[in-house]
């Protein structure tokens with residue numbers, strides 16, 4: 230274990246995939262989930278469609 234005290238990790242504020250600037254809301258969501266730094270679009274890509282209410286791609 231390291232005694233090195235870590236402050237807030239410099240989470241990127243750009244999507245790891247497309248590099249777009251993340252919004253404050255997206256950043257807060259990432260901090261809460263601790264998930265990867267992704268924009269809403271790509272973060273959504275990681276989530277499998279649980280509710281398939283809509284018609285699938287025909």
Ligand SMILES: [Zn+2]
Nearest residue numbers: 244247268271
């Ligand atoms: Zn993205």
